[in-house]
Amino acid sequence: MELITGAEIMVRCLKEEGVEYLFGYPGGAVLHIYDALYVQEDVKHILVRHEQAALHAADGYSRACGKPGVALVTSGPGLTNAITGIANAYMDSVPLVVFSGQVPTALIGNDAFQEVDAVGITRPCVKHNFLVRDIKNLAETIKKAFFIATTGRPGPVLIDLPKDVTIAKAEYHYPKKVKLRSYNPTIKGHAGQIRKAVDMILSAKRPIIYTGGGVILSDGSPELVELTQLLGYPITNTLMGLGAYPATDKQFIGMLGMHGTYEANMAMHDCDVLIAIGARFDDRVTGKIEKFCPSARIVHVDIDPSSISKNVQVDIPIVGSVPNVLRAMISVIRDEKLKPDAEALGKWWRQIDEWRAIKSLNYRQSNEVIKPQFVIQKLYEVTQGQAIIASDVGQHQMWAAQYYHFDRPRQWINSGGLGTMGFGLPAAMGAKFAFPDQDVACVTGDGSIQMMLQELATMKQYNTPVKIVNLNNGYLGMVRQWQEFFYQKRYCMTYFESLPDFVMLAEAYGHVGMRIDKPRDVEGALREAFAMKDRTVFLDFITDQTENVFPMIPSGGGQNEMLLAERDEMVSTHDEGMVLL
């Protein structure tokens, strides 16, 4: 039998897993792995400019196409730089397999050069991690890592590889299947619970379906659409769940939560049955827990038992994968020819339409200064709603979520849980690797973009043309908004007195730069940029510096205590609410 090195084993395992792209950055501890990568062409290595970007790119790739993202970093600083990316994927349950180099086993614990306790430092932000001390376990560990990362509630798994393990030789055997006695996620929902849930759902007078990222991660969108349309109920999506249900359908009442639509939040507040699917009752969604859905009985479908009754006690929990459980619900309804209460539902929809008529996403248009919302609306029009949108974190993220109507899952890529500024650009690049023929835009701001700017070089090297839509207001807008409302306009450290010339900067990296400061030029610039199919274009939109994101539920408020744009004066929140900022 042929003996090959640990590095070669790793690369062969990746090939067998069907890994197309490995996002990484070399260093001393992983030199053998890079040497093994050099002599093959199956796994394409993408050389980023910072390890955090390797993780975000792998993350964006995975969110766009559903396959696990794979990254490789060296020991010590390579790994510590990657931590933000790992934590980001963990919070949003993105399946990643991360390889980190480690100092040779004999030196572990010796404070060796570029040594850090990788399994220790990542433990709180991975689904699981491994330190491979013996080459005999390497292939099986890699199999386990892919299995754990992609099943159940997905998440990042780290494999720490000491340098001597990558040098040692062993026979290659990649197991076809792997079984862990301690890990066996529940996929199929409990039939009795599903039956009970269907009864409760059909007994509703004022129902609402509230779905999150779990629907997208489990590819449960077709089942969700079928069930929702079968019932005729209103549906709202979380920030992470946008695209799971087509936003242009009349049953969709918009995003819910802190910056959700008036109709979505009011319907949540007044509902009598809440059907939560693949969502986790995050604090940005619930507002003050005591005021959350006061008269609702709750059904909750989730693959992770620990997500159920964590923040809000539910009446009917169902543990299982979303498509599986929803198919079972649909069968019960169809087989027994069950019907919702049409009269009550009609009345409920009339109420919702009244809320809708308030048009909570209206804003004051201007002919002088570019409104950021307007840019997103034009982006939507120019791309005919078909582009993949990767967003950074801040006001622009909320506007993108509100004004770009996502009709399909995996079209909207954003850092929801961790809220990582800098995520957008490398994530857009990762999405472009997954779908080179689709339009990909990165919606960002002047704060976020500067956190991962160096990836413009990677994008040049690999020719991943992304359209960067920079909503440049000179401020850290979301923080500025809170300072305006809750800190008596004391704008501490939220104004950038110095910003680079983004046009020149884009050009310095070999891309196209455009600066747009008139509302009338917005559409033309976007059309021009998207016409340049093979170029990355940096569109620097100089936007209204004082624009705020509305509607808004101030922390500590209930879902029915929204502030709308017309009421520009913000009442100060109470102390209890301030803690929740």
Add this chain to the structure above:
Amino acid sequence: MNNNNRHLISILLENEAGALSRVANLFSARGYNIESLTVAPTDDPTLSRLTLVTSGNEQVIEQIVKQLNKLIDVVKLIDLSETDAIERELMLIKTRANGEQRAEMKRLADIFGGRILDVTDATYTIELTGDGEKLDNFLRAVERDAILEVVRSGATGIARGQKALHI
């Protein structure tokens, strides 16, 4: 609803490096209370048995159990407080044993079913097992000044009857 009840949770854990820290880390990361923790390999060398004492209301305990089950290294667990169970803790206590105190200390150890493991002119080292309350009672019975050192193992336990935690 009962608030902050004490729970004895017993876990079968993969006997692997780092498994214990995953459990300990979970408690600190999520702000759960941990009163004591004992761990040792079982008759099956691939498994460790970990017993911990925690407290919280029903909701908190439910989350603790779910979060523990979510750890890949946790094979099985049981909340022994939810069942009829035997709880034991080992205590080693070094006391002064001078003059009149010497006979008194011996009598006290006997009453509590303790064993004297080591004797010097001036001290006894006593071994005592029982549930936590019994050990507390013993400590209360001994004069404060007489105690030189106390070592407690933390509680461990097993279900009564035919019920057994194994794979």
